Amino acid sequence: MKDVIRVVLVDPSEPSRTNLQRLVQGVASLWTAEVLTTCQGMAGRIAEINPDLCVIGLDADPAQALELIAQIHATAPSVVVLPASATADSTLILKAVRAGAREFLTLPSEPTELHEIAARLCTAREGRKSIAIRGPQIVAVTGAAGGVGSTSVAVNLAASLALRKSQECLLLDFDLMFGAVDVCLDIIPDNTLSTILQSFDRLDQTLLKRSLTRHRSGLYVLPHPVAMEDAAKIDPESLRRFLMLLKSAFPALVIDTSKGLQASDFVAFEMADVILIVVTLDLTCLRNTARLLNLFRQFDGMVDRVKIVVNRAGSFENEISLSKAEETLKAPIFRQIPNASKPFQASRIKGAPLSEAAPGTRVYQDFLELTGALWPESPSENQKPRKGLFAAFF
Template sequence: MSNVLRIALVDPSDGSREALKGKLLGMDTIWLEADCSRYEFFPDVIEQTAPDVGVITLDSNPEKAIELIQRLATSAPDTAILAASEQTDGQLILRTMRAGAREFLTLPLSSDDLDEALRRVSQMKFGSADAGGRSCEVYAIAGATGGVGSTSTAVNLGCVLASEPQNSVALLDLDLALGDADVFLDSIPDYTLADVVQNISRLDIQLLKRSLTKHSSGLYLLPRPVELQDTLSITDDSIRKVIGLLKASFTHLIIDLSKTYSSVDMAAIESATRVVLVTQLDLPCLRNVVRLMMGFEEIDDLHNKVEIVVNRAGLETGQISLKKAKETLGREIFALLPNDYRTMVEVRNNGVPLIVQAPKAAITQGIRELAEKLEKGSSPAAEAGEEPAKASESKWKKFWPGVKQ
């Protein structure tokens, strides 16, 4: 598990509490365990949740807030107290620090000040400057069409990443109707995404991990619902909450998308660090890639985090040349996964990942290389210094018949 700081917040003012919550929820390296609107209730919140950090705002009643800090410094010494106030009076700051606060933050809170304060708390708790600084990498695996191997890529990428001892990896199956990540892992899960969504308001990190199915490779799986009607309860808002909790719990999150590019899929895509778009070297697939990239240009920053991965490269019949594909797409191919139909059929039918079934196969090496490239954290477009394409100047439109430039 990544070194995520669990935080509880108390602020009697609704406006500033919501602003603080918004700031905290936007950070990958923390999990907001609880928020409270009454100073007198906060000791019970701390006792029940045992957070790493307690954030206490002073402005509603500085005397009560300072008394609370002093009480918690004695009763909950493992919880670092951060005080926050719009006031910058030196005497108030001195009293707050003497009461036991680790940090004093000025409201409205700046991201830099919060990051620095949490870094110092994390360093004290986890023992090194880098320990708490690693955020979760989210890789959304998309397919240009059905049958291109996006699920096999997602599952095997997750297993490769999970094989590294420093990683904790979860796989979320978002193909809500026909997902089969559990088949690839020969797993019979006790809980599904529908169960997690129904209980999202009561979940914490520990309960979430107990709801996942752990594979022998170390990969945790959250599968799609069993019943089709259960998919109706899963919305883009609920998926954002699930992803937020998973990001706070793991160093890596792999999301296997459906091929519908629904609002749920797009919420996951927007949450992703990188989007791996799996295609094959045939005309229907490449045409769909062009169409998808045109759509992605309409969403801020999305176009630049998409990486195109060619699966079944080297298939002798029915493929367009790699050179022609690059010309059609107008950009480099991020990675190639070699064609190995026989091995992949065995992997799927046996429910065993590539690193176990065929650790020396070329396709397994291809997945390892894909993982290594993703971990480097830079895309070819970024390295080349390309600016995001504007929709009005889209280079993709020249490849799409009937679209005026």
């Protein structure tokens, strides 16, 4: 399963709606983006969500349900509509097809049947994401040694991206034992990775976002488990599926991994579009990074997604040169972040990203440039409004 099929469920009847929700939850490849309790006036909302599949219960009010199918077909023709009814009436089926439905689900049904129908109807739909994605959707940030500043890079990278009003970003802490994302942002989360994983199958897209902690910068944050024993309960397969669902909800995910090469880290590396390895120009770090790259080369295509960022460049006199580092790693250096102890110290003391703690510094500008290199802005985002010919006189 490379992607998740996003489903909007519409049914005014509570018993029928509950049964349909259970049916959808029984199919691993389906995720309920939203549940609507009325057919009237919902075509606009469905077009806004732009799901892959819209399952509509017919039995509560067949006339309104058929009208909704016709409205969806007219306003959002790329959305696949699947009517569902306990009445296998040929006249009703014909009316549904004429309104714009492509198949008909007779209730009660089994998850395997729904899975086959959804896969058949939605497999070929291209460009179906409602979220605007420019650049990598998942960036995993890691380091081959402790203390290189990979968490600081992940936090400031995500916070810089979140400042763009057009592109929501979620920062996840995959250092399950000793993560520090919550401390860096001075947040006390209501939910953590472990608590969300226990119930994410029952959350639609709206409830999922409400369950996440949102930093004042606009960045969504999902920290590591509070109790260490909860980290052992996180199943890699559930984590993989959870990331697939998050891809349907967010245009950008930044993952701060651990330095211990845990199972969760390999899930992040496997699914990442870019693996950002943070290094410092000292022998120990470069040697360990070379070993990590050799490990990545054993997995098909993984090393091709690696970009290397030098942190604390210029921090000491005898640091290894960039050319020597590239020769050692057999890979180019993507970006450099200069040594800036005072801004980072201010950031740590305030529990705030550089965008708040030191917005006028050169190092913050470097993070903006790094963000822009990974996620290029569209002309409409970075183009300043043109002034009139006589604006200077007013």
